[in-house]
Amino acid sequence: MTFITVLITLLALSVVTYLVSLINNKLGAYFTIVTSLVTLLLLFLLKNSIGQLASISLFTFKLTTVGWYFSMVMVVVYFTSAFLNPFWMKKMIYPAAYNLFYLVSLIGTIGMFFARDFITLFIFWETVVWTSTFIIQMGKSRKSSYVYYVVSAIGSMVTLFAMMLVYQVSGTLEISVAFNALTGQPVLALIVFFTFLLAGLSKIGIFPFHVWLPMAHGSAPHTFSPVLSGGLVKMGAFIAYISVSAFAAYEAFSSSFTIMGIPAPIYIIMVLGAISIVVGTVMAIRQDDAKKLLAYSSVANGGYILIGILLFDQLAFAGGMLHLVSHAIASATAFITIAIVAHRTGTTKMSKLGGMIHKMPITYTVYLIAIISMAGIPPMGGFVSKWLILQGLADHGLLFIAAAAFFGSIGSFMYVFRPLSAVFLGQLAPKHENVKEASIMMQIPMYLLTIATLLIGVFPKIILKVIAGIQAEAGIQEIVMVGxxxxxxxxxxxxxxxxxxxxxxxxxxxxxxxxxxxxxRVTLMDTYTSAEFVHTPELLHYSSNFYAPFERLTKKPYPVLNLYEKVSIKIKEIGHMAESLFSSPKPAVTIFWIIIVFAIFFLGGVL
Amino acid sequence: MNNPVLLIIIPLLLAFVSVIIKKAGKWILLLGVLINTVLAFFITTGETIIGGFLPPAGINLVVTQFTLVGVILINSLMLLTIIMSIDLVGKYSVILLTALAGINGMLLTGDLFNLFIFMEITVIAAYILSAQAKKYHHTITYLIIGSVGSTFYLLGIILLYHLTGSLNMADVAAKLPLLTTKELLVPILLIFIGIGVEVKLLPVSGWVKGVYAHANRLIAPLFASIIAGTALFVFGKLFVSVLPLSDTLTMLILVMSVMTFVFGEFAAFKQKQVKEILLFSSIGQAGLITALFISGLVYAAVILIISNVVSKLIMFTIAGAFTEKYQTDNYHSLSGVFVHNKITGIAFTIAALSMTGIPLLIGFYAKLNILIGFFHAGNYVLPVIVLLMTIVEGAYIIKLLLALWAPGKEGQVSLESFAVEKKQLLSVKNTAICLIVALVLIVGGTLIDTTSKIVTNGQPLLGDESPYFIISQSKGGE
Structure with a gap:
């Protein structure tokens, strides 16, 4: 079976899904489950044809282990989140389009991971960006969709610049060959490294590009947030992988200035990763909205993945790649459970929730296991991967980055505990007295993902074997396992x-x-009031102002979003200036400009 | 195969006919545009001499592959515009036919003075058309600036005639390199400003906002894609193949073009009215296109013109429908308008995405060629500007699309009930045309080898030898 067949089958299936959704959108949503399951199976079968080359029209593909690995992660996340789609169809303004875009973005990620040339990579990348932009707008906020698109566009346009620059120098668009032309041109290599990586950084949500994550994850349709955080963010990791493997950053900068044994350019990006860990962790602790909290935790975890992959060695790389899976699964699980809570209660604000464990014990357990993995506590997947990353950092003696990583690990206890206690534990609000447990259909993905988390934690060998294959493919030392x-x-x-x-x-x-x-059992109304009637029990709810002392410590949030807003305001100001200068309805103004142009041209022409 | 002069004569003749038979005016117009479009597909490259005198003394029409693309594109777009808005033609059929004759003349003529005449015919028609909105103040502004432009152009060619003794483009092009840069400075500058008014380059584009912002569903696409497209083709013809530019002059015109590009996009970013966004984006894109012509990247420029005028045709038609049905084109007051008009919305979205250069649409192919061309020419600054402006462009386009598609306040899930009241924007016929044209953008951007074959026909456009993207390039060493 060729890759092209798979791709065309999937495209055909998504068109079928769309047509079905037009008639009955709930049935169409079930089709998204089936299609993503088919994708999963087909991809699984493709494992035997690694190394296959394929091309159609202007696209060329090469099946690689790393591409297979990334796309498997992606499809697992898409497949499990798809189980929620049927329940949200009524809340979507464009249900049929949602189903179509859901599948097209899945195909886009697969095509991107197997891309053999820059154009294919870029086209599929952009496909994912705009399909997800249109999905995010169906959620709570248009602004977040806008910010998401703009930050993505900044990344992808800068990366397109790098791609075209490499093409100009090397004369080829093939990813694995093109970068070779940069050897012996350190300045060019430096420009290409930073510009090429930018799309990855913006997607994985590395500081200062992380602004879109809390906005988009927080306000996307609840069914799509797991995909965004568990899946699409990981596309950035793939770009990071290319920058160390095909681009061979370590060789390109072998003669450059090193910091603690790491070439300076790579170290700078790793520091950005470390900053993201700290910023993501601190900001996650402060959030009241459970989805925004998880989004900031994705920022922090993106930092781990980036650092792991960029180290490109035996341990940290394996850790980074494993963390990719364990975080994808854990964060998809967490988002799914929050989505289910939101489905049942209608809110994701933690101060309005509480005591859900009495009504949704299964959801609670699943969430607990997911956050244990996310915080890196054994015996879940997140522990193994974080352990490997920290081992790698320790091996290299990268003190500061390891300090950030430790900070993130400890901080993650604080932020994952907050939803746990605020949403699930504590007192049940009276209005949630009739909330029901998730339906069987919603429970399926939770079971699947929880089993996966446990499996990775207990038998990481299953995944590490594939990672060893990737390491072999990339030509670095493989991770060793005995039993x-x-x-x-x-x-x-x-x-x-x-x-x-x-x-x-x-x-x-x-x-x-x-x-x-x-x-x-006490309820929210059992508040002790010393003979006074409590009008606003919500304010006395223990989960409002949860980490007040900590929030006082970190009172002033850093102004990164303000930076983007300032740029936007400046552009508007310049635009306004240009409009008032040149688009005046008075012809005299135009004549004035003509005279000015004449003057400049005469000066310029005579000189 | 057939005589290109028919493209000018037939609409002119039918214009007189439609004066006589007033009642059938719009049908005569439709017939004229239809004949022209069909004929446009059958003209072949070559030179046609008119009047029996041999050039340079006589008048000729020159059809190169470049003009051929222009003629086919512009006539087809004119046909589509007329079909879509035939209900609004009313008493304007004479004017529109005259404008069509002028436009074809501008594209085809091989004579600088004839170009002036055809430009005047077109522009006078355009003044009358711009008066349709009954905003006479803006028409007067346009009239004054346009006349200044035409006069400057005329002065410029008078000076050229004085210097070379000829007005035939090929003849002038052959003689100009013998002249010094200083002698050429004034005529080239005058011609540049004259053309610049119609191309909408920045300091002389003050009229654009007033005229475009009030134009209706018929007039807006006519200005934005047909007249603007023609002006760009003429600019390309003059400044690539006729007028030699010294380095300083190239630099100055390039700076002006880039300024137009940047300021136009920035101004578009600021706007809240759909038509004002589009018109400033047109100004910006015109700046980029002239910059491409000046840099010698003719192929990239032509693809960008195609992408742009086709997108603008759809978008201005729909924007015209906004004012027609909702009496406003402020996108905040139109929130969720596409909920009720999904297919119209899809066409608008495809056009908008093509404009911002989203892959698999022809705008992306244009962007790719621009980058490849600039890098090949060793220019690393302009690609950066182009990409930065793409971000700005993407930002305002996506803001517009989000507002039009997803109604509802921030913090609310968008629902159909938040949308503006339900009205049918375009008739079924117009929706279908918009969708088909939008699909052309997709097909053109996907089958890029076919696109390049159709556009270039295997020969470099105006001698532009710079590389462009074809599919086999991505397949490298297979």
Whole structure:
């Protein structure tokens, strides 16, 4: 089976989905599940044809292990989130278009990951950008869609510049060959490195391009937020991968100035990654909206992935690639659970929620496991990947970046705990007394993703084997595993043993929980008021102003969005100036300008 | 194969006929445009001598591949505009036919003085058309600036005649390199300003806002895509193949073009009315196109003209429909207008996305060629400007699209009930035409090898040898 067949099948299926959605949008939404499942199966079959070259019209593709890996992650996220689509069809203004764009953006990501030349890469990249832009507008906010598009456009236009520059120098558009022409031209290589990487940075949400994530993730349709955070953000990681593998940044800058053993340009980007970890973590802690909180956590986790991939070695690279999967799955799970809570209660504001564990125990458990993974606590997937990244950082002696990574790990306890306690634990608001547990259909993706999180945590070998293949393909040292043990220079990690230990701990806690005295349930209205009637129990809700002391510490949010707004205002000002100068309705003004032009031309012509 | 002079004669003749038979005016107009469009497809490259005198003394029409593209494009667009807005033609059929004759004359003529005459015919028709909006103040402004422009052009060619003793373009082009830069400065400058008024270059484009912003569904596309497109083709013909530019002059005109581009896009970013966004974006794009011509990237410029005028035809038609149905074209007051007019919305969106250079639309192909061309010429500054402006352009276009598609306040999920009241924007016929034209943008941007074959016919346009993108390039060493 060729890749082209797969691509055309998927396109045909998405058109069918669209047509079906026009007639019955709920049925169409079920088609998105089927189509993404078909995609998953077809991609799985494609694993045997790695190395295959394919081309159609102006597109050329090459099936690579890394492309396969990225697209599998993407399809898993799309497939599991698709289970929510049927429930949101009524809330969409354009349900049929949503279904179509959902699938087209999936195809776009796959095409992009297998792209063999720059044009294919760029076309599929842009396809994803504008389809997702049109999906995000169906959510709560148009402004966020606008910011998302503009930040993406900044990234993609700068990257297009890099691509065309490389094409001009090398005469070829093939990704794996074109960059070779840059050897021996350090200045050019520097320009290409920074400009090419920019699309990736803007997509993965690296500081200062992270402004779009909280806006877009926070206000996108609830069904699409898991895809955005779990899936599309990871496209940026792919660009980062190209910049170290095909572009061979380490070789290109081998003679350049190094900082702590890392070439300065790469180190600068890694510092940006470290800043994103810190900024993402701090901002996540401050959020009241659960989706915005998770979005900021994606910023932080994007930093980990970027640092891991950029280190491009045995450990940290494997960690970064593994973190890509574990974060994709964990964040998709978390967003799905929040989406379900929002579906049942109509809000994602944490101060309006609480006590959902009594009504949605399964959703609670799933969320708990997801955030355990996200915070990097064993025995979940996130632990293994963060451990590998930290090992790699320690190996290189990258002190400051490791400090940021540790900060992020600890800070993540604070932010993942906030929704846990504010949404699920605590008192149930009276208006949520009749909230029901997620339906079976919604539970399916939660089960699938939770099993995946656990599997990666306990048997990371399944994924690390593929990562070793990628490392072999990229020509770096492969990650070594003996049984369930990951072998690194500083020691070994037996994930199964970790799981067993934590299992015992869990059992002991369970026994204590069962044996202890039953607690009395209090509701939100059980507020103790010392003979006064409480008019606004919401303000006394313990989850409003959750981290007040911490928020006082970090009171002034940094003004990055303001920067974009300032630029936008400046452009408007210049535009206004140009309009009032040159578009005056008085002909005399035009005559005046003609005279000025004459004067300039005469001076210029005579000189 | 057939005589290109028919393209000028037939509309002119039919204009007189329609004066006599007033009642059938719009049908005669339709017939004229239809005949012209069909004939445009059958003319072949070559030179046609009129009046029996041999050039340079006599008058000739020159058809090159470049003009051929222009003639076919402009006549087809004219046909589409007339078909779409035939209900608004009314008493303007004579004017429109005359304008058509003038436009074809501008594109085809090989004589500088004839160009002046045809330009005057077109521009006078345009003054009358601009009066349709009954904003006479703006018409007067246009009249004054336009007349100044025409006079400057006339002065310029008088000086050229004085210097070379000829007005035939080919003859002048052969003789000009013998002259010094200083002798050429004044005539070239005068001609540049004269053409610049119609091309909408910045300091002399003061009339554009008043005229475009009030034009209706018929007049707006006529100005924005047909007359503007013609002016750009004429600019290309004159400044690439006829007038030699010294380095300083090239630099100055380039700076003016780039300023037009940047300021136009910035001004468009600021606007709130759909038509004002589009007209400033047209000004900006005109600046980019002239910059491309001046840099010698004729192929990229032609593709950009095609992409631009086709997009603007759709967008101005729909923007005209906004004012027609809702009495406003402020996009905040039109929020969610496409909820009720999905197909119209799709056509508008495709056109808008093509303008911003979204892949697989012809605008992207244009952008790709611009970048490749500039890089090949060793110019690394203009690609940066082009890409930065693409971001600005993308920003205002996406803002516009979001407002038109998704009604509702910030913080609310957009729902159909928030949209403006339901009205049918375009008739079924017009919607279909808009959609088909939009599909042309997709096809042209996807089958790019076919596009390049149709546009160039295998020969470089106006001697432009700079490389452009073809599919086999992406397939590298296979």
């Amino acid at each position: 369930n043990t990951i072998v690194v220079a500083n020691g070994v990690l037996d994930t199964f043993r970790v799981f067993v230990v934590f299992g015992y701990g869990f059992l002991i806690a369970l026994v204590i929980f069962i044996l202890r005295r039953k607690s009395r």
